[in-house]
Amino acid sequence: xxxxxxxxxxxxxxxxxxxxxxxxxxxxxxxxxxxxxxxxxxxxxxxxxxxxxxxxxxxxxxxxxxxxxxxxxxxxxxxxxxxxxxxxxxxxxxxxxxxxxxxxxxxxxxxxxxxxxxxxxxxxxxxxxxxxxxxxxxxxxxxxxxxxxxxxxxxxxxxxxxxxxxxxxxxxxxxxxxxxxxxxxxxxxxxxxxxxxxxxxxxxxxxxxxxxxxxxxxxxxxxxxxxxxxxxxxxxxxxxxxxxxxxxxxxxxxxxxxxxxxxxxxxxxxxxxxxxxxxxxxxxxxxxxxxxxxxxxxxxxxxxxxxxxxxxxxxxxxxxxxxxxxxxxxxxxxxxxxxxxxxxxxxxxxxxxxxxxxxxxxxxxxxxxxxxxxxxxxxxxxxxxxxxxxxxxxxxxxxxxxxxxxxxx
Amino acid sequence: xxxxxxxxxxxxxxxxxxxxxxxxxxxxxxxxxxxxxxxxxxxxxxxxxxxxxxxxxxxxxxxxxxxxxxxxxxxxxxxxxxxxxxxxxxxxxxxxxxxxxxxxxxxxxxxxxxxxxxxxxxxxxxxxxxxxxxxxxxxxxxxxxxxxxxxxxxxxxxxxxxxxxxxxxxxxxxxxxxxxxxxxxxxxxxxxxxxxxxxxxxxxxxxxxxxxxxxxxxxxxxxxxxxxxxxxxxxxxxxxxxxxxxxxxxxxxxxxxxxxxxxxxxxxxxxxxxxxxxxxxxxxxxxxxxxxxxxxxxxxxxxxxxxxxxxxxxxxxxxxxxxxxxxxxxxxxxxxxxxxxxxxxxxxxxxxxxxxxxxxxxxxxxxxxxxxxxxxxxxxxxxxxxxxxxxxxxxxxxxxxxxxxxxxx
Numbered sequence: 001x002x003x004x005x006x007x008x009x010x011x012x013x014x015x016x017x018x019x020x021x022x023x024x025x026x027x028x029x030x031x032x033x034x035x036x037x038x039x040x041x042x043x044x045x046x047x048x049x050x051x052x053x054x055x056x057x058x059x060x061x062x063x064x065x066x067x068x069x070x071x072x073x074x075x076x077x078x079x080x081x082x083x084x085x086x087x088x089x090x091x092x093x094x095x096x097x098x099x100x101x102x103x104x105x106x107x108x109x110x111x112x113x114x115x116x117x118x119x120x121x122x123x124x125x126x127x128x129x130x131x132x133x134x135x136x137x138x139x140x141x142x143x144x145x146x147x148x149x150x151x152x153x154x155x156x157x158x159x160x161x162x163x164x165x166x167x168x169x170x171x172x173x174x175x176x177x178x179x180x181x182x183x184x185x186x187x188x189x190x191x192x193x194x195x196x197x198x199x200x201x202x203x204x205x206x207x208x209x210x211x212x213x214x215x216x217x218x219x220x221x222x223x224x225x226x227x228x229x230x231x232x233x234x235x236x237x238x239x240x241x242x243x244x245x246x247x248x249x250x251x252x253x254x255x256x257x258x259x260x261x262x263x264x265x266x267x268x269x270x271x272x273x274x275x276x277x278x279x280x281x282x283x284x285x286x287x288x289x290x291x292x293x294x295x296x297x298x299x300x301x302x303x304x305x306x307x308x309x310x311x312x313x314x315x316x317x318x319x320x321x322x323x324x325x326x327x328x329x330x331x332x333x334x335x336x337x338x339x340x341x342x343x344x345x346x347x348x349x350x351x352x353x354x355x356x357x358x359x360x361x362x363x364x365x366x367x368x369x370x371x372x373x374x375x376x377x378x379x380x381x382x383x384x385x386x387x388x389x390x391x392x393x394x395x396x397x398x399x400x401x402x403x404x405x406x407x408x409x
Numbered sequence: 410x411x412x413x414x415x416x417x418x419x420x421x422x423x424x425x426x427x428x429x430x431x432x433x434x435x436x437x438x439x440x441x442x443x444x445x446x447x448x449x450x451x452x453x454x455x456x457x458x459x460x461x462x463x464x465x466x467x468x469x470x471x472x473x474x475x476x477x478x479x480x481x482x483x484x485x486x487x488x489x490x491x492x493x494x495x496x497x498x499x500x501x502x503x504x505x506x507x508x509x510x511x512x513x514x515x516x517x518x519x520x521x522x523x524x525x526x527x528x529x530x531x532x533x534x535x536x537x538x539x540x541x542x543x544x545x546x547x548x549x550x551x552x553x554x555x556x557x558x559x560x561x562x563x564x565x566x567x568x569x570x571x572x573x574x575x576x577x578x579x580x581x582x583x584x585x586x587x588x589x590x591x592x593x594x595x596x597x598x599x600x601x602x603x604x605x606x607x608x609x610x611x612x613x614x615x616x617x618x619x620x621x622x623x624x625x626x627x628x629x630x631x632x633x634x635x636x637x638x639x640x641x642x643x644x645x646x647x648x649x650x651x652x653x654x655x656x657x658x659x660x661x662x663x664x665x666x667x668x669x670x671x672x673x674x675x676x677x678x679x680x681x682x683x684x685x686x687x688x689x690x691x692x693x694x695x696x697x698x699x700x701x702x703x704x705x706x707x708x709x710x711x712x713x714x715x716x717x718x719x720x721x722x723x724x725x726x727x728x729x730x731x732x733x734x735x736x737x738x739x740x741x742x743x744x745x746x747x748x749x750x751x752x753x754x755x756x757x758x759x760x761x762x763x764x765x766x767x768x769x770x771x772x773x774x775x776x777x778x779x780x781x782x783x784x785x786x787x788x789x790x791x792x793x794x795x796x797x798x799x800x801x802x803x804x805x806x807x808x809x810x811x812x813x814x815x816x817x818x
Contacts, residue, residue, distance in 0.1 A: 016465050050485065056425050057489050058496040065495070068503050069488035072481040076459065079478035083467040086474070094477050098507065099553060144508060 006159035010044035042073025063108035097138035104139035155216035178239035418565035419453035450480025472517035513548035564625035587648035
């Protein structure tokens with residue numbers, strides 16, 4: 001039998017009625033001839049409730065106990081889903097992470113899947129059990145303790161099972177109906193993409209289109225798992241995340257991503273010597289600052305300006321870490337200039353690789369609207385700029401228009 | 410180190426504040442020098458919520474999935490309790506049933522503990538971990554599925570661990586402060602017992618004083634586990650359930666138990682032949698009727714009257730089963746007389762074994778109040794009567810007075 005993985009997020013199993021609706025979708029795929037592994041999240045709100053209890057109980061909590069508590073939400077959904085499928089006449093059973101088992105590292109709260117032992121599952125499929133309902137987000141450590149994969153980890157569970165079971169596709173049911181060219185709340189002409197390459201999805205996800213957990217996309221890319229993002233609330237196709245070879249004709253730019261609440265920090269007049277970057281960004285990493293863009297200006301008389309961006313929420317930690325490093329004599333600087341009023345806008349597309357002039361077209365479109373660019377970084381399939389936050393909507397709309405993203409290929 | 414088992418029921422871990430209060434009690438015992446196994450129930454209301462979801466999802470539910478779902482409540486409490494203890498500076502960790510493991514039969518929903526493998530726990534205690542927090546009510550089947558022990562099963566978990574760990578005592582914390590001579594809501598002079606024998610507790614529990622799950626008392630008796638019932642809401646000793654040898658001086662009667670909603674059924678003029686009792690009570694057992702007292706009157710001309718009692722809720726099923734058996738030709742009777750207006754009152758005490766005239770004293774006390782006795786049964790340590798329900802309070806008070814139960818020994 002061909003196999004399919006279907007993953008339902010929290011809003012798609014929010015209550016018994018939603019679980020029933022999800023079970024109907026599973027039934028349809030079984031009737032199409034698939035053996036199905038259904039991966040479920042906790043009912044929406046449940047994980048937050050459990051996390052809240054853990055934090056209230058102990059400020060500096062033991063991550064092993066955190067995992068034992070918060071993993072229980074998925075177990076409840078898995079059992080209820082199996083029961084609902086049975087009531088519809090489908091042979092189904094639930095599996096908790098330790099039962100499969102899903103072997104992970106011991107990094108509690110953020111464990112990585114190392115192996116999925118599918119022998120027991122394979123045997124059940126061979127016996128004619130059509131559906132294995134799997135509690136997402138959890139696994140088993142070498143020490144026989146329950147682990148969790150970090151928030152959103154059920155996506156990763158789903159992709160890992162799709163790879164291990166050699167599934168034809170991994171369908172991720174959620175509360176959005178696919179991946180858009182940009183956020184429709186900002187640009188009403190935003191269009192749903194039929195297909196998107198793994199690399200593009202990774203750039204879009206890490207840049208703010210938080211439809212899929214980034215690690216799940218990385219895993220899908222590595223194991224060539226065809227991922228479909230679709231809505232459990234509507235009955236229509238979603239967006240297929242796949243290898244670029246499967247995308248016959250693609251636009252130069254696929255989407256416009258953005259991050260609203262960025263900050264730009266500049267260390268003015270740093271000594272330009274070998275190792276200075278490591279001296280600066282080491283302490284920032286240790287302080288947990290998510291440094292994104294980094295730009296070093298041309299050196300003059302042995303001094304340079306070092307500029308980087310990070311989320312606004314990280315600014316205080318960044319300032320503290322830099323000042324501590326300076327006080328300890330690690331490096332010197334004349335001044336730390338902080339601008340908390342910026343946003344990041346990016347264009348993303350695998351077509352850029354083979355097209356020149358894409359960045360130029362982006363800068364022109366922004367200039368035409370009078371938007372000043374503060375920092376630029378580029379990669380093979382992405383160009384990002386920092387701009388004043390007040391121009392964010394204007395910039396996104398201008399770029400969406402300039403690259404004609406409202407038109408299908 | 411001496412070991413102690415402490416079990417906290419649902420109301421004793423109802424919320425984070427109650428879990429903290431319970432943890433304080435555990436800490437006190439650790440400071441007294443004990444290694445402690447803490448057995449926890451689900452937060453009150455949680456199991457009912459989960460059971461409700463299962464029933465709404467599937468009327469004829471798969472008991473294996475039921476167990477997978479409802480066992481999750483205890484896992485949450487166990488993790489939170491371990492976290493709370495850690496926050497108080499006590500080395501503690503949680504254990505789910507499959508981790509210990511607690512090996513049970515495959516009778517899902519009503520499994521029996523077959524063995525508790527304590528090697529891992531023993532190793533942790535030897536390493537200096539002072540507290541093992543154990544999710545009650547659950548175990549692992551030979552098929553690697555989660556089982557549950559039936560409602561109230563956490564008491565049984567606690568006693569089984571006390572036996573397996575060779576604990577000095579098993580303290581059952583609940584929302585009552587001990588075992589009383591009778592229900593204080595009916596007899597204000599009811600007195601809390603300091604000690605009670607296992608046998609007496611079994612009679613009291615099955616007769617209506619539902620403080621402890623009956624199976625847990627049976628298990629405690631078999632393995633000579635000293636059980637203490639006490640309140641988690643007050644700071645005072647409870648009632649010790651122990652071997653009668655530990656009770657130096659005991660009264661002839663320890664308590665007055667009752668069951669309010671009983672029914673009395675009489676099959677009039679049944680053929681008195683060998684096997685007639687089996688023919689009658691077989692179908693009743695199959696129909697799930699909880700038959701309690703059985704009395705057969707003297708036979709006349711080959712016919713007899715057969716009287717039995719059962720809960721009022723079972724009467725309809727009993728009638729249906731008896732009529733079906735008659736229609737199938739299993740036996741005949743002239744009439745089925747049903748009286749749904751009776752109650753059962755019992756006096757219980759191990760002292761009865763060596764004292765004559767106890768039943769006579771009971772009948773006299775009831776007669777003095779004008780209470781008519783409808784059925785009588787006796788055992789070594791118990792005398793029970795059926796009376797009209799309207800006399801229940803009067804009868805309980807009269808018997809409490811007659812045996813001077815308000816006075817301590």
